[in-house]
Amino acid sequence: MLHRLGIWGDTEGDRARAILAALESWENLQVVLLEEGESDPDEETTVLFRQRTLIVQNADNYALDELQALVVLRGDCQEILPRLSQGQPVLVPEGGARWVHPQVYELIAPEVDLAARVLRPMLAMGLKAVQLVSLEPVSMRGNQAVSGLVREVVDMLNGRGKQHETFPLQMAFNHWPLLAEEIQKSLDALRQCLDSQALQLDWIRLQVPVFYGLVQYLHLSFATAVSPAMLKDLLLHAGYNLDEVPGGPVEMLAREDEQEPNIHADIQAGATENTLCLRVNVDNLRFSIAKNLVEVLQKLEKAL
Known part of the structure; x- marks a missing residue:
């Protein structure tokens, strides 16, 4: 039985709040919030969980081996692992581990989760190839990145032009592609989610x-002729409700009983009869990490 879980770093961020919300129904589960660095006893950081106030603990002084599992939202796993017991599971957002370790479980990243959620029903429709472009917000890097972008914008507007240490390059009024190795990890994870190695x-x-x-833009190629209406019917049969908004995109809402995030989609015909263009966006990026965390914890709980 899982009864003590730690969350390390970004404890006031969206991801931590989503995880706490997903764990509300877990009875007898004690959650410990941890942050690195010295804390001011006169200015305690608190987070609400199950109508109770949790005080964020100093991770440097906490006995991590007392935890049954640890979620690392921000921090260096290589420095954290030596403080844990052998076999004590560590869960990190995808790409956070940077290396393979038997104790580390990577959670599905939001961009992979969104693409897989949209593409999975299309495999039965003869989907052959996908060209995908993701425009990714800084919130996917955690609450610290959101604050970092605010400071960069303020500095640049005041003529200081200082780059925040959160980003490898200037982020304010700029954009840059992610590294090839990060993209390859996402591709591998997406293929695994779709259980399809043949899909290009x-x-x-x-x-x-x-x-x-x-926001994701997808150019879809199928084995046979397709139309936006055919794709809409397919998504309806997959359990989605699609309501056309006058003058706006199609709103694709998953069933409420599954507590899915709202996915907004715009389906357009492609240049040829066997292609479609699809734009999707989702606001609730926190959902996929929190849901996947619960799934992993449920599997780990049986082994504890």
Whole structure:
């Protein structure tokens, strides 16, 4: 039985709040919030969980081996692992581990989750190839990145032009592609989610200077002729409700009983009869990490 879980770093960010919301129904689960560095006893950081106030603990002084599992939202796993017991599981957002370790479990990244959620029903429709472009907000890098972009914008507007240490390059009024190795990890994860090695996938991931909202543009190639109406019918049969908004995009809402995030989609015909163009965006990026975390914890709980 899982009864003590730690969350390390970004404890006031969107991802931590989503994880706490997803764990509300877990009875007898104690959650410990941890941050690195010295804390001011007169200015305690608190987070609300199950109508109770959790005080964020100093990670440097906490006995991590007392935890049954640890979620690392920000921090260096290589420095954290020596402080844990052998076999003690560590869960990180995808790409956070940077290397393979038997104790580390990577959670599905929001951009992979969104693409897989949209593409999975299309495999039965004869989907052959996908060209995908993601415009990714800084919130996907955590609450610290959101604050970093605010400071960069303020500095540049005041003529200081200082780059924040959160980003490898200037982020304010700029955009840049992610590294090839990060894109390859996303491609591998997407193929695994779709359980399809035959599907041809090309992906460009761009970091853009916006705070929230992931947008993906997909050029879809099928084995036979398709139309926007056919894709809409397919998504309806897959359990989605699609309501056309006058003068706006199609709103694709998953079933409420599954507590899915709202996905907004715009479906257009492609240049040829067997292609379609699809734009999707989702505001609730926190959902995929929180949901996947619960799934992993449920599997780990059986082994504890």
